[in-house]
Amino acid sequence: MKRLRPLKIVLIAFSAVVISVSIVFLLISMFGKTALEQAISKAIGFNIGFKSIGVDLDRYVVNLNDFCIYKKGSFTNKIFYAGKCTLVIDKTIFEKEKKAVIRDLVLERGILNLVKNRNGTFNLACNYYRSRAFGESLAYADTVSTQFYDFARNVKRVEIKNSTISFTDHHVPGGPFSISFDDFNLTFRSGEAPRSPTQPLNVDCRFSFKIHNIRYNRNSSVMFNGKFSVYPEKSDMDMIINTEYVDLMQFLPYFRAYTPFSFNSGLFSSNTRLQIINNTINSPTVMVFHNLGILIDEKVKNAQFLTTSVNKVAPYLTSAGGDIVFDFMLTGPVNNIKGDLGPTAKAAIGLAITKEVANTAQKIGQSMGQKDPF
Secondary structure: EEEEEEHHHHHHHHHHEEEHHHHHHHOOOOOHHHHHHHHHHHHHOOOOOOOEEEHHHHHEEEEEEEEEOOOOOOOOOOOOOEEEEEEEEOOOHHHOOOOOOOOEEEEEEEEEEEEEOOOOEEEHHHHHHHOOOOOOOOOHHHHHHHHHHHHHHOOOOOEEEEEEEEEEEOOOOOEEEEEEEEEEEEEEOOOOOOOOOOEEEEEEEEEEEEEOOOOOOOOOEEEEEEEEEEEEOOEEEEEEEEEEEEEEHHHHHHHHHOOOOOEEEEEEEEEEEEEEOOOOOEEEEEEEEEEEHHHHOOOOOOOOOOEEEEEHHHHHHHHHOOOEEEEEEEEOOOOOOEEEHHHHHHHHHHHHHHHHHHHHHHHHHHOOOOOOOO
C-alpha cells in the first residue's frame, strides 16, 4: 500500500540502527573507529558513520553520537541522522548466547531524508534491497513483514524525540514535491514474544508530527494511534489517523493528479480508521475542507465525477458553516484496493441527480404544455 510505504521505510531505518549497534557491541574491543564503521557498512548494506561511541559494559548501554546512514556509494549524502542514540542491551541474552539484543532504543534529534524517485521507489528501500539470488521470488511485502516481526520480537520499546522527516517526491505529476514533517515524536511498545508462531505479537504504536503552514498562523497536526497484531508473514492493524487544519496548497500536486479538483486556498481536517486484517483493508475516511476556494476550469467544468459533474455536486457537500464534508471508503485485498463513497458523499450525489431529473422533467412538461409534475 502506497500510504504505508513511508512507515515501512522508517522501520528499515530503525532496523539498520539496531543491526549496526548489535555489531558495535560485539566488536567494539576488536576494531578501531574507522575499521568498525567499514565492518558495519558492509554487514548492513549501507555506508554508516558516527562521531563517537560510548559503551557502559556494567549497565549494557550503548551511546552513539551523530550517527548517520548515507546513500549507497556516498559518505556525504545523508539518508538518516540521529544526534543521539541510546540503547539498552538485554544482559541475560548477551551473557548466555553472546548475542546483542536491543530492548530499548531512544533516538533524539533525528532527521530522515526520504526521497521517492521518478520510478516510484524510495531511496532507502533501493539501498537496502541491494540484490537477490538467482531465482529468489520473495515479495517485498513479505520481506518487510518478516523484518517487522523480528524487530518487534526483540525491541520492546522505541522512543523518537524532537525529530524531522524531510520528504521529496519526484514521482507525482507536476513534481518534484517537497515537505517537512517537524516535531516528530513516536512511542513503540511490544508485548512478550508468543510461545507459538501462530500467535500474534501485540504492538502499540503512537506518533505525531506537525506541518508548518506558510499561509496561516496555525500549524497543522497529524496524529497516529494504532495497535498491531504481528505475525512472521503478515501484520494486522487497527489504527486511527487524525489530521487538523492541513494547508491544501502544500499538497496541490496530489489533488491535481488524483482528483478533478483544484484550489486557490483552503485547509482540511480528517479522521481515518485504518483496519487491515488478513491482508484485507477496511478504511473509512471523513474529510472536512475549511475556507475552501475551488477553481473549476471551463474545460473541465462539466467533467463527470462520481456519476455527475463537479460543479453540481459541490453545493450538496457544503455544510451550514461553509465547510465541505466529503467521505469515502477503501476496501478489499491490499493488492487490489477498491474505493467507494461514504454516506455523506452518496447522499450528495443522490440529491444532485434528483435535481437534474426534476429539471429535465420540468422542461419536458413545459414543452408539452403541461403543469410542472413536480
